Amino acid sequence: MSLLEGNLLVAQSGGPTAVINASVAGVIQEAGKHTQIGEIYAGRNGILGILDEDLFDLNEEMARSIEALKHTPAAALGTCRYKINFKQAPEQAAKDMGRLFEVFQAHDIRFFFYAGGNDSQDTSHKIHEEAVRRGYEMRVIGVPKTIDNDLPHTDHTPGYGSVIKYNAVSTMEVGADVGSMATDDGACCVLEVMGRSAGWIAAGTVLAKRAPSDPPHIILFPEIPFQEDAFLDRVKQVVAENKYCIIVVGEGLKNESGEEIAADKGRLDAFGHPVLSGAAHRLAEIIQGRINLKTRTVKFGYAQRAAAHYASTTDMDEAVACGNAAVRAAIEGKSGYMVKIVRTGNVPYTWKTDLHPLAEIANVEHFIPRDWIEEDGFLPNQKFIEYARPLIKGDNPVPTLGGLPNFVQLKKVPVEKKLPTRQ
Amino acid sequence: MSLLEGNLLVAQSGGPTAVINASVAGVIQEAGKHTQIGEIYAGRNGILGILDEDLFDLNEEMARSIEALKHTPAAALGTCRYKINFKQAPEQAAKDMGRLFEVFQAHDIRFFFYAGGNDSQDTSHKIHEEAVRRGYEMRVIGVPKTIDNDLPHTDHTPGYGSVIKYNAVSTMEVGADVGSMATDDGACCVLEVMGRSAGWIAAGTVLAKRAPSDPPHIILFPEIPFQEDAFLDRVKQVVAENKYCIIVVGEGLKNESGEEIAADKGRLDAFGHPVLSGAAHRLAEIIQGRINLKTRTVKFGYAQRAAAHYASTTDMDEAVACGNAAVRAAIEGKSGYMVKIVRTGNVPYTWKTDLHPLAEIANVEHFIPRDWIEEDGFLPNQKFIEYARPLIKGDNPVPTLGGLPNFVQLKKVPVEKKLPTRQ
DSSP: OOOOOEEEEEEEOSSOOSSHHHHHHHHHHHHTTOTTEEEEEEETTTHHHHHTTOEEEGGGSOHHHHHHGGGOOSOTTOOOOOOOOTTTOHHHHHHHHHHHHHHHHHTTEEEEEEEESHHHHHHHHHHHHHHHHHTOOOEEEEEEOOTTOOOSSSSSOTTHHHHHHHHHHHHHHHHHHHHHHOOTTOEEEEEEEOOSSOOHHHHHGGGGOSSTTSSOOEEEOTTSOOOHHHHHHHHHHHHHHHSEEEEEEETTOBOTTSOBTTEEEEEEOTTOOEEEOOHHHHHHHHHHHHHOOOEEEEEOTHHHHSOGGGOBHHHHHHHHHHHHHHHHHHHTTOOSEEEEEEEEEETTEEEEEEEEEGGGTTTOOOOOOGGGBOTTSSSBOHHHHHHHGGGGOSBOOOOEETTEEOOOOOOOOBOOOOSOOOO | OOOOOEEEEEEEOSSOOSSHHHHHHHHHHHHTTOTTEEEEEEETTTHHHHHTTOEEEGGGSOHHHHHHGGGOOSOTTOOOOOOOOTTTOHHHHHHHHHHHHHHHHHTTEEEEEEEESHHHHHHHHHHHHHHHHHTOOOEEEEEEOOTTOOOSSSSSOTTHHHHHHHHHHHHHHHHHHHHHHOOTTOEEEEEEEOOSSOOHHHHHGGGGOSSTTSSOOEEEOTTSOOOHHHHHHHHHHHHHHHSEEEEEEETTOBOTTSOBTTEEEEEEOTTOOEEEOOHHHHHHHHHHHHHOOOEEEEEOTHHHHSOGGGOBHHHHHHHHHHHHHHHHHHHTTOOSEEEEEEEEEETTEEEEEEEEEGGGTTTOOOOOOGGGBOTTSSSBOHHHHHHHGGGGOSBOOOOEETTEEOOOOOOOOBOOOOSOOOO
16 A cells, blocks of 8 residues: 555535535544645535636635534535536546546645535546546545435435435424314325435335324335325325325326326426426325315425434434545545445444445445335335434534524635636 | 402414414413312314314323423314304304303303414404303403414514524525535525415525525515516526525415416316415426526425424413413403513513403404515515514424424323213
8 A cells, every 4th residue: 555645625516415514524524634635625516616626725614614514504515416428428528537637636636535426426436447547546435425315335325314304303293283283174285305216215204103193194206106096095095094194205206107297298488498396286286186185285395405403413423424434445545435334233223334336336226125115105114114213313403593503604715726727 | 350260271273383382381381370270171173172062181181291292383282274254154153152152161161262363363352252242251362373473463473483493494504505506507496485465484584694695585575566577687686696596485475466476377176276386386487487597496385384393492482471471361350362472672682471452453464564675675674684583592402202303292181071962
């Protein structure tokens, strides 16, 4: 193992989570322990900022700001959805890759950490391969992050525990509200949660259920084709038993032809965007229209993934540990890996971090096993519950100011540019 | 003042709040101090349950359950929207009123407390008048409750502080998320909050704003007719300055003809219900369709009024105090009043409870003064901010179990019926 010396660059990518900044804090705090690492830079808005040589100096931030990142939601470094796509745009991809290495070399970046989901791990993988190809010595480690929990080979992903904790408390609260208003007429509410292709997020709301009659009463998964008649029968049955019905739906719910039920095919806006009415809205139309049951909707949207005010301490601790582990791996000479979480026990819950080759992570999507869902497809079963239960434990109290969180905003002191502007 | 002795009946009405149960706890705990009061009963689902003689005995609940009501959302006694409507249905109203007094007499109810908003205060007022007319000695006191904050004569209503605290933290979090994803393309998100006719709830999200560039950037009030061109100009200006724009809209936003913009007039479902697409959804269509700016939506729905996990301690304390004060007033011989909150100082914030005649409360709606909103109509001004700021202070930590709140469920031991079933 050579003693590589140089600077560190960390960036964030994809949709934010409540704890993606905790991973960045983990990277920075661990990096401070290793004298091989000189400067600690961030790329603004992921690789987009790196392409623009738009870096800022994290050593200029106060230590307490770095600590405060652990309970600050969103991507404090800025994020992007930009993808280096050799398949669809090979020329642009080659140009981008060349530019990235110009920036790495200009700033002597020898340790590169990219926190993100599938696409971002793919980017990390390509950067690692390019470094090897070029003989540019740089350690590239992916830091896992996604509320969708759809990365393979890791027990779960940082961000997931917090999103299901928030959605579960919201399901409890909305359920109590609707239940307390329910009289013999019945009442129904549909909660739409994120998850375009995997139902992990929707499934997590089952943790709100402490007794069989508790909400949620029905969970609809994007993996299981929506069958309108069977669904309406179940709604009627639940209302007959409880006087109310709480339904959770993943935004990507599809019919048996594989089309999202939220898509209103007849309508395009002036720019040709298809008009998406939202899965919850569509279900409410179906329920009210076909069985005349008053139905309201809730759509948490970005609020669910940004809800640092109700984040899981377990999730935050794991996110920090993933950042720490990424730096330790790089210091140990590893490159081309993603940090993963390995569950070592369930009662009591224990876990450790490990590494997995990026080549086996990139672009692979991990779905809920079918046998973790009840046969009728309307609720996850005990296997899922045992898996998910530990992930939401622990409250993560956020320092407040005037009754609202005191989230940190970084100073973002720019790093002096050394290259001509990108063409 | 005669020393009236007898039983107490408390009930909840209208949409729940995060702290309506705190008011009930206040009633019960104060009632326990007065030997004039014998049994402490609840009506299930408001006056609907009283009409059905469906009462349960609150003295059968554990003291710690009553204390736990203070952080349990929704209406723990059950609620209803039933109205005794002498104008539209005089015969039914007369019949209902007769039945109510049969139930009161059968159970020797001498102290009646009804927690609710405008309609419920109207009901309390009618019951008080009927008691006087009949010469049935009973003390009737209204306990204020509404997230809408639209009751007159009280500085604000219990429930309001908590809903704006939740909506404000959500605005901060969603704002951070969208801001962190914003690149030169711009990004926009519309948050829909409750408030059909008054903009108090939408206005409260301004507390998320600590710097002029902070979200929310635009707040749309039901009181101010929506002007599409001026709005789009403002959105473009905000995006030019910040790269992103967070908009909060009250669900009842209306156009200049007074029609709700959410109504999709062309569409009715099979039962003839008009299809409401939601104000946020409609605004997103307008923004994407007219200025091609990617726009997401969030609709908190019932989640905002049930969010006990992020309730305001100030609000909870005031809700308890209103319950206490209602019982003290009744013990002092008062009837036909609503408890109100009087602000006695702003820095530091101080307050007390007082009483106001129900006759002046019922069916009067209180709107935001126009001079508390900026002239252009897009944000509340400093007058509103100074008014609202104290109401969200203090966190109200909820006991948890496995990472989720441990809300209480009452045993609801039924009171033996003494009357024939209602016809």
